[in-house]
Amino acid sequence: MKKVFIDGETGTTGLQVRDRLIKHPNIEIISIDPEKKRDVEEKRRLMKEADVTVLCLPDDAAKDSVALAKEEGSRILDASSVHRVAEGWVYGLPELDVTQREKIQQAQFVSNPGCYPTGAILLLKPLVEAGLLPASGDYSVNAVSGYSGGGNALIDRYESTHNAPAFAAYGLNFSHKHLPEMQVWAGLDKAPIFVPSVGHFRQGMLTFLPIQLKDGVTMAQLHTKLAEVYAKDTFVTVNDLNVVKDNSAPFLTPHGLENTNQIELSVLSAPDNQSGVLVAKLDNLGKGASGAAVQNLNIMLGFAEDIAVNL
Ligand SMILES: NC(=O)C1=CN([C@@H]2O[C@H](COP(=O)(O)OP(=O)(O)OC[C@H]3O[C@@H](n4cnc5c(N)ncnc54)[C@H](OP(=O)(O)O)[C@@H]3O)[C@@H](O)[C@H]2O)C=CC1
Numbered sequence: 001m002k003k004v005f006i007d008g009e010t011g012t013t014g015l016q017v018r019d020r021l022i023k024h025p026n027i028e029i030i031s032i033d034p035e036k037k038r039d040v041e042e043k044r045r046l047m048k049e050a051d052v053t054v055l056c057l058p059d060d061a062a063k064d065s066v067a068l069a070k071e072e073g074s075r076i077l078d079a080s081s082v083h084r085v086a087e088g089w090v091y092g093l094p095e096l097d098v099t100q101r102e103k104i105q106q107a108q109f110v111s112n113p114g115c116y117p118t119g120a121i122l123l124l125k126p127l128v129e130a131g132l133l134p135a136s137g138d139y140s141v142n143a144v145s146g147y148s149g150g151g152n153a154l155i156d157r158y159e160s161t162h163n164a165p166a167f168a169a170y171g172l173n174f175s176h177k178h179l180p181e182m183q184v185w186a187g188l189d190k191a192p193i194f195v196p197s198v199g200h201f202r203q204g205m206l207t208f209l210p211i212q213l214k215d216g217v218t219m220a221q222l223h224t225k226l227a228e229v230y231a232k233d234t235f236v237t238v239n240d241l242n243v244v245k246d247n248s249a250p251f252l253t254p255h256g257l258e259n260t261n262q263i264e265l266s267v268l269s270a271p272d273n274q275s276g277v278l279v280a281k282l283d284n285l286g287k288g289a290s291g292a293a294v295q296n297l298n299i300m301l302g303f304a305e306d307i308a309v310n311l
């Protein structure tokens with residue numbers, strides 16, 4: 001049995017990691033007394049005992065816990081956004097390329113990806129790497145998330161008050177904390193224009209990348225490349241070209257993957273085959289957070305990566 005300490009076990013991400021790990025046959029959760037959840041010495045004791053500590057904390061609290069882990073030589077999987085492009089950290093997106101799983105397995109410090117970047121990077125990275133899309137391109141990412149993406153504070157706003165809009169765009173100062181990881185891990189020369197939004201539903205996410213092609217490249221070629229790259233990935237599905245796979249088709253909704261660690265990629269082409277949109281659908285709390293965290297834990301601890309990743 002391996003031991004995992006979830007620092008921030010009662011938060012939105014922490015609870016979902018815990019609910020998954022409860023079903024894990026090879027992992028025992030070691031929990032902190034809720035009265036002592038901010039007690040540094042108690043955290044230190046549990047970090048020492050744990051094989052891996054998962055941080056499901058606000059960014060500042062995550063920095064403090066990492067300082068502690070450095071003193072103790074503990075292994076960390078950080079779900080916060082602090083270390084996603086930081087030196088000495090491995091980016092916890094196993095499907096990033098063929099070397100990533102081994103890096104995750106060997107790392108002391110792994111950073112879980114952000115929910116929006118997971119979709120944008122899986123769409124962009126292989127196409128840029130293959131030269132089908134230019135690294136220097138002007139990209140836009142438009143996305144909608146369930147309100148659980150904003151943690152307990154936004155959940156309270158949507159579930160305890162009437163002061164919550166059905167739909168709201170945000171990040172309109174164009175400095176959202178996910179921009180650096182999108183740029184770095186997708187291999188872009190500059191960050192995309194990113195317009196996230198939140199809707200009146202708890203879980204689910206769509207990430208859209210409008211595309212205008214040049215130099216004779218076609219949307220069909222983009223589709224073929226994505227299908228080839230992710231053919232063997234358990235958690236990534238590439239839908240058939242121009243197919244809107246959704247229970248509400250021809251509407252494309254953020255729904256259908258809730259509580260799973262799956263992500264679906266779609267290539268939707270205009271009739272000219274030169275323009276269209278790339279889309280990623282996922283559960284912001286699944287492959288966008290807690291499912292991904294359990295997948296990474298499995299890799300870090302040498303287990304099959306699909307154990308207990310779904311709720
Ligand atoms: N929600 C999402 O979709 C995603 C979230 N994340 C990341 O996961 C992290 C957690 O987010 P989320 O779960 O949404 O946030 P929540 O606000 O839902 O949960 C945060 C939890 O951390 C606890 N906490 C705060 N400070 C400390 C501390 N110093 N020591 C121990 N516990 C503490 C809070 O307790 P209390 O309530 O008492 O303050 C709360 O239980 C964030 O960094 C976020 O960026 C990543 C991907 C997706």
Ligand SMILES: CC(=O)N[C@@H](CCC(=O)OP(=O)(O)O)C(=O)O
Nearest residue numbers: 079080081114115145149150198
């Ligand atoms: C709807 C909503 O507020 N979403 C969050 C992102 C959630 C996520 O991916 O978490 P990280 O904080 O770990 O990056 C936001 O835009 O800040």
